[in-house]
Amino acid sequence: MHAANLALPLAVAYRRSVVTHRLCALASLSLALAACGGAPTAPKEDEVFYLHGGGVIDKNRSYEVYFPKMDEEKSVTVPRLVGVGVLDGDVRLARPIDWSIRDADYTAEKRFISYQSPRQFIFSILERVDPPTDPWSEVEKRYESETRDLLGKFLASRHPIGTANSQGRSYIVESTVKSKPENLKSYATEILVRSDKRVLLVQVVHRGDIETIGDEVNAAISSMIVY
Numbered sequence: 001m002h003a004a005n006l007a008l009p010l011a012v013a014y015r016r017s018v019v020t021h022r023l024c025a026l027a028s029l030s031l032a033l034a035a036c037g038g039a040p041t042a043p044k045e046d047e048v049f050y051l052h053g054g055g056v057i058d059k060n061r062s063y064e065v066y067f068p069k070m071d072e073e074k075s076v077t078v079p080r081l082v083g084v085g086v087l088d089g090d091v092r093l094a095r096p097i098d099w100s101i102r103d104a105d106y107t108a109e110k111r112f113i114s115y116q117s118p119r120q121f122i123f124s125i126l127e128r129v130d131p132p133t134d135p136w137s138e139v140e141k142r143y144e145s146e147t148r149d150l151l152g153k154f155l156a157s158r159h160p161i162g163t164a165n166s167q168g169r170s171y172i173v174e175s176t177v178k179s180k181p182e183n184l185k186s187y188a189t190e191i192l193v194r195s196d197k198r199v200l201l202v203q204v205v206h207r208g209d210i211e212t213i214g215d216e217v218n219a220a221i222s223s224m225i226v227y
Contacts, residue, residue: 063104063113070094070223077215081223086113090198091125094223096216099123121206121213123220128192130199139199140169143192147173161191163224168193168202172210189217195226 063086070083072094081094088106099115102122114124130139140158147154153174161168169192177184189210191202202224204210204217 063101063106065089067092072219075215078219079216081219083223086125087111087127090127090227091200092223092225092227093220095123095220117213117216119213119216121204121217123217124203124205126201126203128199128201130194132194132197132199134199136167136169136194139192139194143171143201147171147190151176155187161221163193163221163226166193166195166224166226168221191221193224193226197227200226 065085067083067085070081070092072078072081074080079096079098082097083092083094085092088111095115096117099117102114102116104113105111109129110127112124112126114122116122128139128143130142144154144157154171155174156170156172159170161170171190171192173188173190175186175188177186185208187206187208187210189204189206191204193200193202202221204213206213210217
């Protein structure tokens, strides 16, 4: 099959996965299902740990690999950070110890991992199918078109942002969750992140006030290393 013909079904499959992921995240917050279950204490030894389940397990069945050199002590506004590798080690970051994994899928072409914070927001990393050689303008236009197709409304767009080793573009997206007696508005800060090998979407679904969670979100994003 020609490469162009392969790209279309992959893009469609990716778009469907983003739709499902975004709606599930929005519904979880809107229905107040964000229970405050904390993760166990981070390991003291340099081993492979399943941080949201506890104990040392086979790394082939874990969504996270522990990287203690990325750990940081808690501050006034940010909980203790633990260093983890996700997406089969293609991404590393320092994330708050009390985030718990709510969902993940490492199937090729639709990899993602999604965390629940007890401070009532959802932080997700989704791998996009954009060619990493595409210019920023093409990546931005493609993402913006997909988001509009999903009836997302941009409140802010294309704000430059950086991770530990990659460039990004930040957006604020307003979406609607169908519910009774009336539909609810929910918000997401979405960041396109790219390295020379891959393009990611970091999605932070929240209640509209990013200021109250900004420090811990920024700590996670700024620590992110994309391979």
